Each structure stands twice: as C-alpha cells, then as structure tokens.
Amino acid sequence: MVCGGILENLILKCLAKLRESIDILVFPLHTDSNMVNAGDMNGSGNLMDFLDEPFPDVGTYEDFHTIDWLREKSRDTDRHRKITSKSKESIWEFIKSLLDAWSGWVVMLLIGLLAGTLAGVIDLAVDWMTDLKEGVCLSAFWYSHEQCCWTSNETTFDDRDKCPLWQKWSELLVSQSEGASAYILNYFLYIMWALCFAFLAVSLVRVFAPYACGSGIPEIKTILSGFIIRGYLGKWTLLIKTVTLVLVVSSGLSLGKEGPLVHVACCCGNFFSSLFSKYSKNEGKRREVLSAAAAAGVSVAFGAPIGGVLFSLEEVSYYFPLKTLWRSFFAALVAAFTLRSINPFGNSRLVLFYVEYHTPWYMAELFPFILLGVFGGLWGTLFIRCNIAWCRRRKTTRLGKYPVLEVIVITAITAIIAYPNPYTRRSTSELISELFNDCGALESSQLCDYINDPNMTRPVDDIPDRPAGPGVYTAMWQLALALVFKIVITIFTFGMKIPSGLFIPSMAVGAMAGRMVGIGVEQLAYHHHDWIIFRNWCRPGADCVTPGLYAMVGAAACLGGVTRMTVSLVVIMFELTGGLEYIVPLMAAAVTSKWVADAFGKEGIYEAHIHLNGYPFLDVKDEFTHRTLATDVMRPRRGEAPLSVLTQDSMTVEDVETLIKETDYNGFPVVVSKDSERLIGFAQRRELILAIKNARQRQDGVVSNSIVYFTEDPPELPPNSPHPLKLRRILNLSPFTVTDHTPMETVVDIFRKLGLRQCLVTRSGRLLGIITKKDVLRHMAQMANQDPESIMFN
C-alpha cells in the first residue's frame, strides 16, 4: 500500500503545481505586517511539502478555540488594499487583482458542481441499495426495482410492480414467492441486509472519520459562529460521510440525509476554499464560503435553491453579509442544476416527492390545518425533550461505551418492527411521496382504494370525493401503527454514531398524521355534506378535500415544530410542491406549530444539541434582559488571584515563559507597569509562544535574561545586558475595552455583533479585569438557571 507509483507521483506533482500557480495568482500574504511567515507553506509547492504537516504560523488558531472576527476582517481589508494599490502598477498586477475578485465566484461554481454530483451519487446509490434488501435484478445487478422493470412489457395494471426480471430473495434462493416460508426468508434476509449495512457504516465511521457521525448542523452552526474544530470539514470526513450516508439510509433506519448533506456540502466548501489563499488564510472569509456551501447542501437535498439560501441565512449562518446572499444563491443554483442533469429520479425532478396538483383549498379547512400545526408543535417539544434526555444518558452513563452495539441493536429493532407494516418497509422518502400524492383513478395502492362509480366519465384529475373502501380502512390503522413506531424509534436513532438527519423522519410523522386527518375530513365531508360547515363549499360530486395537501401541511408543521424554522420552511415546502396556492395553509401550520412549541421551550433541536455539547455558541436569538454590570462578570473576581499581565518593558524572556507555562489563558493584557496599570494592548498566547521560539532560534543574542519590550524604541538598558527582544508586531494595539459600569446587556450585544473573544474592563483608564466569551456564556447560563459548568470550550 505504498503510493510510490509513477502515475501517482505525476498526479501529485501536477496537483502541487496547480496549487502553487493558483496561489501565485491570488497573491499570498507574505508581507502582512501582523504575520510572520515562519513556515514556507506555499512557496515551493513540491512533492515533499504536500505530505508535510503545515508549520503553524502566526495568525492561525488552535483547535477548539474561537476566532477573532475583527482581526480577520482587518487582515482581509489589508490584503484587499494591497492588491488594489498594486493593481495600478502593471497590467499583470491588474489581471491578478481581477482574478482575486473572481476567485469567490469560481469557488462557488466548484462547490455547486461537487455538491450536486455527490448528491446525485447518493440518491442513485440509495435507490439501489434500498431495494437490495428485498431482491435483486437479474439482468443487471445495478438496477433498482423500478429501473429493472422499466423496459419490461410484462407489467400489468393490477401488479404494476412485478416483473420477471426482478426477483425477491426468496424467489432466487428457494424458488418460492408466496407462502409462509417465503415470507420468513424475505423477513430474515431483510434484517440481515439492514444489519450488514449499519454495521459497515458504524465501523467505517469509527475507523476512519469519527467526526462523520451525527447530523452535522449543530457543529456547523458553531463553526460558522467562529469556533474551530480541526478535521470536522476535512477530506476523510467528506469521503466517509458520503459513503456511510448511503449505507445508513439504505439500512432502513429512521433517519434522513438532509442534515448530513449540509455537512457534505460544507466539507466541499472547505476543500475548495483551501485552494485559494484568499480563503484558506482568513477564517472569516472562509466562513462566508461555508455559509454559501450550506445553502447549496439544502438546495440539493430538497431541490429548493431559494429555500436553501434562506435556511442558510436563518438556521446555520452567524454573520451573513448581503454579498454572501447572491453568491449563496449562485452556488445553490449550480448545485441544483448539476443534480438535475444527473437526473437520479428519471423524471427530471430533483426530489422524490414533487407533487403537481393544483386543487384549491377552502377557508373552513384552516381549522384542521391549525390542528395539524398544534400536533406538530407538541410532537416537536416531545421529540426534543426525549431526544436530549436520551443523548444525555448516552453521554454520561455506560450506554455511551458501546456505540457499535447500540447501532446494531437499534437497526435490528427497526428492521424487525418495520418489515410487517408495508408503510414502514419501504424507504421513508417513498412513503412521503405516496402520502403527498393525490389519488387519481389510476393509483393502485391501498390508500387509494376508494369505491369508484363505474359509470363515471370524469377526466383523471377531477375525481370527486368518494366513500372509502376497505383498503382505506386497513391503510388507516396501518398508518396509525407506523406513526407511533416512527415517533418512538426516531428519538433513539437521532444522535447515534452514524450520519443521521432529522428532516425526513419529521416530515414522515407529519405526513402520516396529516393524511389520516385528511382522509377523516374527506369522509366526513362525503357522508355529511349537509352539515353547515360543508354545505357552502362541498357539494356532492365535487372534489373538495385533498388528503395529500393535509399530508403536506402536517409535514411542514412537524418539521417546524422540531427545528423552529419559519420562512425557510415555508419556502422549502412550496418549492417542493410547486404550488403557490398552498402558501397560506403552510404558513398557518408553521406559525401555529412554532407558537405551540415555543410555549414549552425556546430551543430548537439544533440549539438544544449545542447546549448539550457545551459549545461556546452565543445565540443571536437569545435576549439578555438582566440588569447586571460588567463588574459582576469580569475576572478576576474578589478573592481571586490578580490578573496576569505583561508589562511594557520590564519583563524578561524567562518571566514571560514562566507566565505562559503557569497559566493557560489565551492572551495577556500589556500594561505600562505594575504600578500604573494603564493599558497598552493585548497579546495572544499562541503568538507569544511562536515569537519567542522564533527569536530564540533565529535572532542572535536573545537569551533568557533578555528584556521583552512592546514599545517602538528599546528601553534604556545598562551596558553588557543581553540583546532585547521587540515584540511590538504581535501586540494588538486596539483591544476592545468597556468600563466597569457598562451594563451586561451592552456587553453581550458587543460580543454578539462584533464576534469578540475577550473584552477588557477598565476604570479611569486603569485595567481592572477581563471578560471572555466563556464568561459571558456562563453568566447567561447562570441567569437562566442552567448549569454554568456545562460550557466547556474556550
């Protein structure tokens, strides 16, 4: 397993050269005054450097730390100014500046292409592997059931799913297709395939990329707010997440692929932004690209480009400048177009459950729609509470020590209970598609087993309401059982150590509830069309009630109840259905479900998981209404050790190193002297370490007794003293300060809006203390009577 082949060398060399040329074109930051390019990362670009670990230089961040948004922004402005001023010098510089401006659009194009391609691959592979659990196509094993029977002429009207080319496992192995033994054999093989897929998935995740588990959206929200999780958006995570997503969706578990597709798209965004130094060296700019990539992810998951952009704006992103809006839209469109050209569903549609009916709805139907909204809100609350309790138990007790076993047990339970019920045996997307569709005269499913009038001569899309046949009643109680099962099993499935999304199961729960309510209302209207409510708008022989619409409204309500999305949810739903007439029912249900769910708890599922994990996420939606002041939150408190500061020109290198070793603070304020604690600036720990290490290696005469000074000119020193060390370039001369009587409301606002990491507190110009983001979060948690010790990271 050695990559020593000639071809590989060639390709790696080509990649390195490509990378080098792209970097030259977009003008790396070699002369930035704030940075010391301690490692020659981008210069030579030869084969060895490709394999080397990148030497961390000043200006990068450590893992699990927060970035400094202000500094990133100022670095980007510096870079841009430099390029603009240089562009006047020569034509080549001018072209370079144009290429730099266009690099953003190139990145968006590449992200859209890759995200669309991966989504198409995932869809095609899921389609095939889901059917693999039940049987196999004899003529060409890579065809799913529908594709296998595509060219067959032996499909009949009653048995339109059967064709001789596709055989179930029992037919293949024991040549029997009906009967108890065939059923049991099919059942057994279904369970075996499901277990096999789930076991493969969790093993791959465990061995190659542990960050590939879960939905990804809570972590991406935190990353976009300024947190660093190295490796979360890496290449191995991308590969493993794509491969295992197909496996887990095909195994029949109650999860969806939308959340993981957002993670996949963000990994693509991270990959392409690392090719351009404009984005790879600036964490703030990189997050703009990631916001756009998240929009592309939702766009291919739902076939909803506008909904994707709004989802990125509302749910995922932290800072969303307007320039990102247009670029996100571009990325989402390119992704949707790429997916469409791969055409995974054979009918030029992007999503499996695209419906096209346009039957009108009536004002009196708003009442059941609002009821569905209430159901959605209640279900959302129930789900969030139970799931968080279960995840907390998984985190703290022995249950968390057996992730592989847990996945296998849950898969076994899901497969065993899901197989007998035809509505849970098939994949959840197909279930939703069937529930959304209206019953024409041509449907052969049990759900559409209405009693037809044989003399009827209406065209296919204007069938009046009909009484329900026995098939519909069977379908109703099967759906009820499926609903209860899905509600229970999703609570245990979401959060396991496999890629798992939440959108499809929530929509399935809502669609099942909605369809049942819709059929109920339809039958009520048919049998009692002389009641007052029905009399005006529902005459016998007219097509009044569309149960498919109720399913859609139910799906929107449940999804809104769990994620607390508002505008993006409505836009996604009507882009899914193509029916602008249905905006009002969708909005009514979404608003109702959000109100009902907010009455029980303010957090959606993603915020709840962020709190569970203790990520330092300062939510923009929270309001801080307490009357505390900055002195109440700042460190050091009364009775604590005094603040560790650096002085302007009276500490030696050894003192500084001791200070760094003894404490683990992220940064140190620099004051004039210990007596007059007037503030000069702020120095980051990482940069101090690097600068001192650099100086000891490279500069002559710097020893442990050398004085460290932060001023412009070296201080007065006695003769024969060692060479002093100037560290002014790593000093931030404009740290953010507030006075001690600043209300915490303002301080929280400043942290939120500017993305600060720390803020210094002064009184009459003298430094009093420091407030970090962690302190702010702990204070907010304390005020909300939560456990302040649950905020874990820096």
Next chain:
Amino acid sequence: MAACCGGWARLCSLLAFAALAGLGAEAKNSEDVRCKCICPPYKDHSGHIYNKNVSQKDCDCLHVVEPMPVPGPDVEAYCLRCECKYEERSSVTIKVTIIIYLSILGLLLLYMVYLTLVEPILKRRLFGHSQLIQSDEDIGDHQPFANAHDVLARSRSRANVLNKVEYAQQRWKLQVQEQRKSVFDRHVVLS
C-alpha cells in the same frame, strides 16, 4: 499515505463523477426513453399499461395505445381516462455510479481490514526491529507543536518518499485517534 490516498481517492471519484454529468446528457440509449400510458378498467376491459419508445410530442394515448382495445366511438372516452407520461433515464449513469460507489466501498473495507487486523500482526512480527514503531497509544503531552517538531526533524533527515508517506500516515492516524477519543470516549464533541 493516508492523506495522499484519501486525496487520490477523492481525485479519482471527482474525475469520474464529473464525467457522469457529460455522459448522462449524451448517452441516450433507445431503451432509455419511453412513454408510459396507464389506462384504468373501462366497461368490461381490464386495466392495462402500455410502453412505447416515442418522442415527447407523440406521447399521448392515440400514438401509444396499440392495439386499441375499444371500438371507434369509445376511443375518446377511453383515452380521456388514460394517463400518459414521458420518462427518460440514463442507464449508463446508473451503471457507472453504482460500480464506482461499490469499488470505493470495497477499497475502504479492504483498507479498514488491513488497518484493524493485518497491520497489528505485521507490527508484532517487526517489534524491536523497526524504528517506525510509534505506538498508537503514545500520544504524549498535548503541547501544540511537540509532535510537529518531531515529525519535521525526522523528515528533514530522511527526505525519502517512502518515509514521508509513512509519517504522513502516522500523523493521520494520530489525528483520527484524537477524534475518536473526543467523540467516542470522552463524548466531548458530537454526543
């Protein structure tokens, strides 16, 4: 090695998938296009499904339903109930996608078996003979750059592709181990 193999696999899949979009647009097998008409039961005729390979503008009941089961005057009433849809697919895209996916899955499985089963056996045999034994449990202290300096120091002394690849693989393994610890053992991230 793992970094470059991951990148290599990535490049491979990217190129293959990028070709798919082009392939999908061009390859129109005659079998990949059809017009499907579903006609429900009418009077005493049972329901039937008709498939025919016609273009999109000819995709209606009159062109596809052959032979017409009902006599002349009833044709219009029969055809009014039939629903005709034009569908196309790309069988080449499906075939290439599934085969590429299965090969990537197979490669990953082989590599996983190698990492979990074969490599520890090989290491036990080579114990004490090779300097490449960096035990996977030896993380040492968590100072940010301690490992990096070790790796870089060694790599500068032996600028050899094989050793570079080996150290890249070791670095990758350490990273994955760290990730595994945070996710599976300490439940710090992604609970």
